[in-house]
Amino acid sequence: xxxxxxxxxxxxxxxxxxxxxxxxxxxxxxxxxxxxxxxxxxxxxxxxxxxxxxxxxxxxxxxxxxxxxxxxxxxxxxxxxxxxxxxxxxxxxxxxxxxxxxxxxxxxxxxxxxxxxxxxxxxxxxxxxxxxxxxxxxxxxxxxxxxxxxxxxxxxxxxxxxxxxxxxxxxxxxxxxxxxxxxxxxxxxxxxxxxxxxxxxxxxxxxxxxxxxxxxxxxxxxxxxxxxxxxxxxxxxxxxxxxxxxxxxxxxxxxxxxxxxxxxxxxxxxxxxxxxxxxxxxxxxxxxxxxxxxxxxxxxxxxxxxxxxxxxxxxxxxxxxxxxxxxxxxxxxxxxxxxxxxxxxxxxxxxxxxxxxxxxxxx
Amino acid sequence: xxxxxxxxxxxxxxxxxxxxxxxxxxxxxxxxxxxxxxxxxxxxxxxxxxxxxxxxxxxxxxxxxxxxxxxxxxxxxxxxxxxxxxxxxxxxxxxxxxxxxxxxxxxxxxxxxxxxxxxxxxxxxxxxxxxxxxxxxxxxxxxxxxxxxxxxxxxxxxxxxxxxxxxxxxxxxxxxxxxxxxxxxxxxxxxxxxxxxxxxxxxxxxxxxxxxxxxxxxxxxxxxxxxxxxxxxxxxxxxxxxxxxxxxxxxxxxxxxxxxxxxxxxxxxxxxxxxxxxxxxxxxx
Numbered sequence: 001x002x003x004x005x006x007x008x009x010x011x012x013x014x015x016x017x018x019x020x021x022x023x024x025x026x027x028x029x030x031x032x033x034x035x036x037x038x039x040x041x042x043x044x045x046x047x048x049x050x051x052x053x054x055x056x057x058x059x060x061x062x063x064x065x066x067x068x069x070x071x072x073x074x075x076x077x078x079x080x081x082x083x084x085x086x087x088x089x090x091x092x093x094x095x096x097x098x099x100x101x102x103x104x105x106x107x108x109x110x111x112x113x114x115x116x117x118x119x120x121x122x123x124x125x126x127x128x129x130x131x132x133x134x135x136x137x138x139x140x141x142x143x144x145x146x147x148x149x150x151x152x153x154x155x156x157x158x159x160x161x162x163x164x165x166x167x168x169x170x171x172x173x174x175x176x177x178x179x180x181x182x183x184x185x186x187x188x189x190x191x192x193x194x195x196x197x198x199x200x201x202x203x204x205x206x207x208x209x210x211x212x213x214x215x216x217x218x219x220x221x222x223x224x225x226x227x228x229x230x231x232x233x234x235x236x237x238x239x240x241x242x243x244x245x246x247x248x249x250x251x252x253x254x255x256x257x258x259x260x261x262x263x264x265x266x267x268x269x270x271x272x273x274x275x276x277x278x279x280x281x282x283x284x285x286x287x288x289x290x291x292x293x294x295x296x297x298x299x300x301x302x303x304x305x306x307x308x309x310x311x312x313x314x315x316x317x318x319x320x321x322x323x324x325x326x327x328x329x330x331x332x333x334x335x336x337x338x339x340x341x342x343x344x345x346x347x348x349x350x351x352x353x354x355x356x357x358x359x360x361x362x363x
Numbered sequence: 364x365x366x367x368x369x370x371x372x373x374x375x376x377x378x379x380x381x382x383x384x385x386x387x388x389x390x391x392x393x394x395x396x397x398x399x400x401x402x403x404x405x406x407x408x409x410x411x412x413x414x415x416x417x418x419x420x421x422x423x424x425x426x427x428x429x430x431x432x433x434x435x436x437x438x439x440x441x442x443x444x445x446x447x448x449x450x451x452x453x454x455x456x457x458x459x460x461x462x463x464x465x466x467x468x469x470x471x472x473x474x475x476x477x478x479x480x481x482x483x484x485x486x487x488x489x490x491x492x493x494x495x496x497x498x499x500x501x502x503x504x505x506x507x508x509x510x511x512x513x514x515x516x517x518x519x520x521x522x523x524x525x526x527x528x529x530x531x532x533x534x535x536x537x538x539x540x541x542x543x544x545x546x547x548x549x550x551x552x553x554x555x556x557x558x559x560x561x562x563x564x565x566x567x568x569x570x571x572x573x574x575x576x577x578x579x580x581x582x583x584x585x586x587x588x589x590x591x592x593x594x595x596x597x598x599x600x601x602x603x604x605x606x607x608x609x610x611x612x613x614x615x616x617x618x619x620x621x622x623x624x625x626x627x628x629x630x631x632x633x634x635x636x637x638x639x640x641x642x643x644x645x646x647x648x
Binding site for chain 2: 004026054055056076081082083085087089090091092093102103106107134135150153154313
């Protein structure tokens with residue numbers, strides 16, 4: 001077990017030039033040993049944030065603390081972090097053994113010492129025989145592991161991963177997800193993982209930060225983020241959501257009552273994080289898998305009669321598109337939707353617990 | 364569609380035009396030159412007689428001026444190439460790593476701009492500018508920095524300046540091409556793993572630029588060692604370099620076989636120095 005350290009980001013900001021703000025007053029504290037994922041579309045500032053933690057990018061404003069120590073101005077070579085790049089950045093002119101031993105060599109270990117440690121790392125990643133090869137002779141998955149070994153051999157307290165599985169094919173990627181997660185638990189160090197792949201984020205992370213425009217849109221466990229997306233952006237970025245708009249007519253402790261032109265009255269959960277104003281227009285979301293059809297829809301708080309339009313084959317389950325009104329479509333998911341015929345009238349319904357009021361995005 | 368060479372299972376077919384060219388303009392004339400170096404000059408001194416002899420080689424080794432000229436050429440070349448490598452590398456590095464992308468081509472253009480005038484014109488202009496009665500010497504004397512001679516033209520300092528500027532351009536261009544292509548995240552990875560700016564240079568940039576650098580060194584060596592213009596215009600006519608001895612033997616003594624002997628040594632030297640450099644510079648990854 002290596003020693004994990006907590007990280008504190010205080011008002012971290014990155015500006016490029018005068019107009020571009022890549023990361024905007026970002027605050028986050030990451031406890032030691034956490035697997036934290038920065039998730040967001042390209043250009044949301046996740047990689048820039050990661051690079052600032054590594055020290056590869058100057059911080060325009062704010063502070064980065066590792067284990068209570070301000071490292072904001074410290075160059076990357078004197079930080080207790082190690083970064084793994086998407087294309088692995090293995091040195092093409094060095095052998096695999098030299099690549100892995102590089103960090104140790106720079107720490108003053110003798111050739112025989114660092115080669116011995118590098119070989120141990122190769123055994124650890126279960127590629128004991130590739131030490132003499134060059135990076136160009138390895139497959140993508142092998143390179144990925146070698147890059148991981150090169151980062152881990154210097155015993156960082158924080159490992160930064162910049163879309164490390166992005167270049168692998170789907171099959172290998174899923175296997176590496178499991179492996180990475182297991183590895184993180186075994187070595188016990190803090191992982192900060194950057195990805196735009198929501199499935200990857202959900203399956204590996206202890207906590208996810210959904211980023212947008214250089215800010216955290218929502219922070220929470222995968223379960224929280226999936227079940228209770230705070231904004232429309234999060235709702236659509238993580239999985240799929242049906243979003244609808246209604247006017248708030250009544251608010252109780254646990255419920256918000258809205259009117260909707262097609263669904264009539266809608267009952268939604270009263271959100272905890274923010275307050276809803278009476279008379280305002282709000283957006284609400286319901287997951288396709290939480291919508292029941294026909295018999296199942298009976299007795300649900302929300303619902304309407306709709307017409308089935310299209311079938312979407314997704315393998316493990318069935319989805320279909322239904323039209324609620326002329327301009328409004330919904331996605332419904334469930335084992336029985338496949339049985340429906342096209343243009344058939346269907347009763348859909350879902351409970352108040354499954355309808356979430358979304359926060360305004362322009363806070 | 365398969366190419367003809369592939370269809371006939373003779374992939375070398377495509378190399379034929381180039382090989383014919385190589386034979387007519389390089390291999391055969393060069394072989395003839397080597398042969399001539401073993402022939403004799405007629406007693407009247409005008410004709411080459413195809414009589415085999417080692418006399419030219421004896422004479423070559425027994426003339427002290429030849430040895431001096433050879434060594435002089437070696438050290439002039441050594442200094443010129445070294446200076447060119449150091450400054451060319453600095454130029455390539457600063458253009459590739461410090462200049463914003465949109466200015467890099469311009470930066471490179473500035474360095475290679477002198478190439479657009481012929482070497483002899485440049486050498487002549489330096490000769491005019493740097494000679495003892497030229498503007499630089501006069502200026503330095505008038506502000507009291509210099510008393511006596513500037514000592515550039517008519518010494519081989521001038522030759523080294525002229526040749527090293529040539530090497531600088533070659534090194535800049537070929538090193539720039541390779542280091543521009545080094546992925547930046549290799550440098551970042553090296554920094555991240557604990558490297559200082561210097562170790563990153565030593566461990567990553569230098570080895571990865573070696574393929575371009577070695578070619579530049581070899582090319583610079585070939586040009587400097589055989590150059591006749593710079594030592595003649597800038598180095599004065601008294602301390603002769605190897606190429607001048609060869610030309611002298613041709614134009615003053617009309618001794619063609621002897622000149623061919625000089626040429627053979629020139630070629631052998633270039634071969635022995637540049638071949639290992641090029642072989643060492645091959646990418647092995």
